[in-house]
Amino acid sequence: MTWRLLAWSGIAVAALIPIVGGIWLFTLPAASAFRVQPPITQREHDATLAALKPKRARPLIAIVGINDMTETTDYLMPYGILRRADVADVVTLATGPGPVTLFPVLKVEPDATIAAFDAAHPDGADYVIVPAMSRDDDPAVLQWIRRQAEQGAVIVGICAGGKVVASTGLLNGRRATTHWFYLKGWRDNHPAIRYVADRRIVVDRGVATTTGISASMPMSLTLIEAIAGREKAEAVARAIGLPGWDARHDSNAFKFTRPFALTAIRNTLAFWNREQLGLALVPGVDEVSLALVADSWSRTYRSHAATFAATADPVTTRNGLRIYPQTVAASWPADRLLPAVGTTPPAQALDQALAGIEARYGGSTADFVAVQLEYPRGHAVR
Structure with missing residues (x-):
């Protein structure tokens, strides 16, 4: 650990x-104390959605984890919301065979290994969701994320999953964010990252990152909006009981x-x-x-x-x-x-x-x- x-x-x-x-x-x-943040401008919102457009009409979303320790909510919450929306095919993956042990609790059986996914989908995913993991340098997952990015997948680092994405090199020179607890070490270890404060979601050239474990909910709804439009995202938000969501955040x-x-x-x-x-x-x-x-x-x-x-x-x-x-x-x-x-x-x-x-x-x-x-x-x- x-x-x-x-x-x-x-x-x-x-x-x-x-x-x-x-x-x-x-x-x-x-x-x-929480500070009231100004609303996200329509221009910024539209640019975020444009940057998240999928390759396919019916996108393929892969949520990847390592078997021995992947963060519970980062792994399960995007799966539950995106599957509920039914606007994409959503699969859970692991680097190796067998169940995925989640932190701090739960153990799940993924849909497939990354090798089986590659065999079934040689063109890659539209989106790859990267949760926080027990280590940020697992060679199998880093190599796989890089290859998916090369094939045109949007890489989405959830919470401290941004540390895993940073270890691939994909965040160098890009705007990004991550969980507050790991921010200093993340920036020290990856000085080429351009940190953005006061945003739950930051998207830059095919890579999205988020702040905090709970940010997977607004991130999932933003993906739904990018895929299927605002009306569909609002319908899913109502179904899950969320009164509103956007990229506003008070990092301080x-x-x-x-x-x-x-x-x-x-x-x-x-x-x-x-x-x-x-x-x-x-x-x-x-x-x-x-x-x-x-x-x-x-x-x-x-x-x-x-x-x-x-x-x-x-x-x-x-x-x-x-x-x-x-x-x-x-x-x-x-x-x-x-x-x-x-x-x-x-x-x-x-x-x-x-x-x-x-x-x-x-x-x-x-x-x-x-x-x-x-x-x-x-x-x-x-």
Whole structure:
């Protein structure tokens, strides 16, 4: 597991505890208030859509991951939204055979390996979606992404998937963005990248990047609009319960702050009070809701969401993905059972999960999770 994933798991934060008594903690800024960002101009919006136009009338979208660790929401949320829209053929891929273990939770069976995809589609994909992965230098995935770009695919780095895309060299000289937590190292390691602040989505010459884990939702809707028009994107947004979306973002609101550090340290130290919360895995579950709920409850440093089902067999989701339960159980103790997934539109699942986290662990922990996800909690434009 890389330093990036250790940091989110709490192990790296635990290493900071010995210096809390010094001045380090007090050098961190206080939490930043959200600033109202000006609307995206029609010219910028139109240019983004033009840059995202597909090769085919019925596009082919490939979501690629490495088997041993790929980010949960980055991998599942674009799949669920784009499959729901039915404006493209969407496939999940892995670099090798077997399931993909997702971080921080879930394990899925991809549709194919990258080798099988290449054999079936020698002309390549229209879009390749690149989630965050446990390592940014996997040679198989880097070579495959480069080859897809050469064949005319638009490469879409979701969240810290922008680090993987940067490792291919495709971002050199291009405008781009990525998750706030990795921004400094990303820029230090790739100085030719032209970082763009205050944008959820940045597109430059066939490569798109996004800020934060939660940005895969507006990115997916933007792809739908580029493929099938605004009316279709709005219909999908209504179906998933999203009141509005665009590329606006307040980058300054997401940073390593004193409240963030204190919550991480406090929750890490409360190791005796950590919980495993059950999340029922049922046939037909919505992938977006499942990913958001499981991901957010597994980032509190107080809890981990464990999917369970009556058998060890994979469960087929709403759009045909096969997900393996982590635990075989017919039921879960009521005091540690998470609410059923799918009772509300998917876009509201994260808000509900954060409300549940606040009720169980306090507002600081809910804010801590939202900042990890780079999610503008409580603001209309997501």
